[in-house]
Amino acid sequence: MPRLEDIRGPEDLRALSPHAARALASQIRRLLVDTCTVTGGHLGPNLGVVELSIALHRVFDSPRDTILWDTGHQAYIHKILTGRTEALATLRQTGGMSGYPCRAESEHDVIENSHASTALSWADGLARAHAVRGVSDRAVVAVVGDGALTGGMAWEALNNIAAAPERPVVVVLNDNGRSYAPTAGAIAGHLADLRAGDAPGALFESLGLAYAGPVDGHDIEAVETALHAAVALRKPVVVHCVTEKGRGHLPAEQDETDRFHAVRAASAKKAAGTPSWTSVFGRELADLAAGRPDVVALTAAMLDPTGLSEFARRHPERVIDVGIAEQHAVTAAAGLALGGVHPVVALYATFLNRAFDQLLMDVALHRAPVTFVLDRAGVTGDDGPSHNGMWDLSLLNLVPGLRLAAPRDATTLRRALREAVACDDGPTALRFPKGASGDDIPAVETFAGIDVLHRGEQPDVLLVSVGAMAATCLEVADRLAAQGVGVTVVDPRWVKPVAPELVGLALEHRLVATVEDNGRVGGVGAHIAQALSDAGAAVPVRVFGIPQRFLDHGSRSDVLEANALTPRHLTHALLESLPSGWQARQGATASLAVG
Template sequence: MPRLEEIRGPEDLRNLSAEQIGALVPQIRRLLVEAVTRTGGHLGPNLGVVELTIALHRVFDSPRDRILWDTGHQTYVHKILTGRAGELATLRQAGGLSGYPNRTESEHDVIENSHASTVLSWADGLARAHRVRGITDRAVVAVIGDGALTGGLAWEALNNLGGAPERPVVVVLNDNTRSYAPTVGGVAEHLAALRAPGAARTAFECLGLAYVGPVDGHDVETVETALREAAGLGRPVVVHCVTEKGRGHAPAEQDEAERHHAIRGQGPAGDGSPSWTSVFGDELARLGGERTDLVAVSAAMLGPTGLRAFAERFPERTVDVGIAEQHAVTAAAGLALGGLHPVVALYSTFLNRAFDQLLLDAALHRAPITLVLDRAGITGDDGPSHHGMWDLSLLNLVPGLRLAAPRDAATLRRELGEAVAWREGPTVLRFPKGGTGPDIPAIGTVGGMDVLRHDERADVLLVSVGAMATTCLRAAEELAGRGLGATVVDPRWVKPVAPELLELARGFRLVATVEDSGRTGGVGAAIAQALGDAGVTCPVRGFGLPQRFLNHGPRADLLAAGGLTGPGIAEAIAGSLAAAPRPHQPARHPVALGGPR
């Protein structure tokens, strides 16, 4: 019997007998469980595609045949079979394997696909390119989960594929009835009907695609037969494979909530503080008891975004639209039009997909909806596609939108209450992944801003954005050791720029802004523009993430690499102040501090 370490590429699979393939399957599952429970990652989805991935690599000749994955978190088995089994222990670790396809790792990773519902458009475009160039000797295969079919982009692509019988794309539908949670909506009901005996004509056939299935996705020979039949049709075809998420690992099979969709590795323990997600979820559930107009909206992630407690208490006011962020935002605008106040909870990275809806449906109509963006800033293990480092730049473009960045659990609760009370347009809260840390009390206020540290020497006004408060306070201490005075303020609501901030800035030699987002178009840029518009000549130094795609790694390490540490910021500020001319007279704070809040 073959050993898994002897499989160095897909070609090593093709001469194996059915019995030999059967011996490999449990080895792969054992490796997945051992590795992923240590590193963290998406265990359940990969346990469910072991046989399916083997069949794909036995029938198709990757990388000559192009196998595209949606979403890429189900590609661990693909990585194992394409020569990376020995590196699986480094999965999602700094410098190790990515948790998604990565073109720098292997020629078998065609696209770095990690957001759902996109692969069919990739496949349509690639097949069109093959036809234009006269390429007829290689296949285009797109693997998509049933959960991803709730995304509108998938149906835009199916519409195009169905109208093009000359483009032979093989669509492998991995139907395990769930994304994080069970798949919802009419698509899920249709697939359930297809799994029953005597099913009627499929929606795919109505669109013009051929259909093969349903087939048992855990029977390698059956899947191979279906794939060969599909490839021989020479036209767009859907191969419907029924699989079980978490297959072969009892704890995953018994996990009714997520089937071990994602698990955490055995990393270092946190500081014992509650997570940002749990604080938000508990506070929203509390507010839901006071406000019968509050509605929670999720895009297939009730648990991960903290909406579970609200959903359990108020199921009639909880909406899960599936993986469909665009629909979530515009439907929320519709809920607001009907007199409710929806709270749409998303990962920050997924807001990118719904920008048009936020701009022209919610903001243009001044719809009072609240977006809560989890995993803002550096997320760590999931890499460039999941870092929530674009939200501040995007949101600053939206007229009439109010944006809050809480620094701790107390300000998160306070700002969530303020957000859902606002009726003049959309509001947004954003916070990072992980624990909130200890609360950071204000020592006073200036207008609506919290003052976290005050120094009579008015050298630098440090403007802290959200969770960067501790870093700013550390920078201020470092500056004090250099004989430089720093006052630290937390605007709390960073959009629009507070008029009090502009007035306060007049009394300082330098304004420095610190945000865990891209610097281009972020809070620092908005403050600099507002100061210029107000005729305030104080220079501005913006600290943020470098404007490039950042690899996966621990949050602290990636922030440090971008210079976002207390000592790093202090060093840069000291350099800026040394180069700046000193005023003839000491600067004075033009606004007296109010009492602590």
């Protein structure tokens, strides 16, 4: 019998007998369950592609043959089979193995993708490059989850792939009937017909693609046979593999809520505390909609992850799942607003990037009253560079007429949501991070909608806190006060547009500093600095945020530490910014730097 630890690469896998390969699948499943329940990770999707991954690496010669994964969260077995079994224990941890394909880890990881519907375009481009260069001895394989076919980009790619029968691309359709949740739309219905044998290959063959299937994706030999036949055709072909999400782990197989799509780390499960930002939003929206029959909610295949499950339970006729199609969601929301309802579009902050044009030209240009709720904003940590929501504040600051809130706690989130939905003359957005909402942070006073969280004895530094950075800013104020520096900490709550009263308050201080877990370029700090410049203010501004680079995965605290967004780092930087003659002295700076 083979031992999993003896599989150092695909060549070891190809040497196994079919019986030995099947035995290896059982070992992989045990390892996945044992590991993901400790580290956290995408358990359900990977349990479903064990045999499929084995077959792929027995038929194709990676990395000479290119295997692309869509989405990348189903690539854990691929990583194991390409020599990273031991590294799996460090999954999603700082300095450890990424939860998505990662080119820095292995030559077998060709692209880095954590969102859906992109791999077919990659495959089309790579196949075209092979044709231009006269390369004919390498396969291009795209493993596409059924949910990815709900995204328009996948069909743009298929339109091009099918138009060139001389360029072979093997599309492996991993059909488990679910993406994050049951796959939405007419495509799901057609795949169900294919599984039942009612319309074998109709849709794909009508486009000019060859079709093989449906194939039992848990039968290694059957998948291998289908893949060999697909390669022999020397043309674009869809190999339709039917799999079961969560296969081999009974709790995941029986789960109807997708709790096992991605499981939390053991340490996170033990941590008690305040409700998550997501749950606070979801409950408040459901309550709000009870008194507002015009409020509808939209999601892009992520009903539960974005907190809309309670809304769906209480107002099922007013929730819309468009599939993994953010662009469509945003323009459809504009249409809903045109029709007299108030849409709330719930997305992860990083996934709004895909729909920026629709937000700009379809929503904002038409002054459509659409509310965007952006979960996982700022530093998300363990999901890595593509999931950190560090772009939304910069992108949204570009949008004319949009009002943007960054609540600091559960109470201000509830208030911001109700204020946003009350707006009927243009788009609104609010953003919050991943994880627990933390303790409420009360204001000591409020004026013009701006919350003052702390007032120092003298107006030396105005510290503008953005969203969830409030607790950090208050600790900075305490540290600076100990050095004789007076700090006023404010939370604008609505960070766009910049309130004139905030500009006036800034003029009363000698230094203005802003703190946000967004990219420094074009974020709230840059927006405030521009407002001060426009007002002719000479007060200096320090903008603290994330450098414009992709961040490695790790815990939120580790990422903030690495990017100098901790109380210790910020205090030291502000002390160094103080002009000579202020109470702070170099000695204080030195002592604080090591504190």
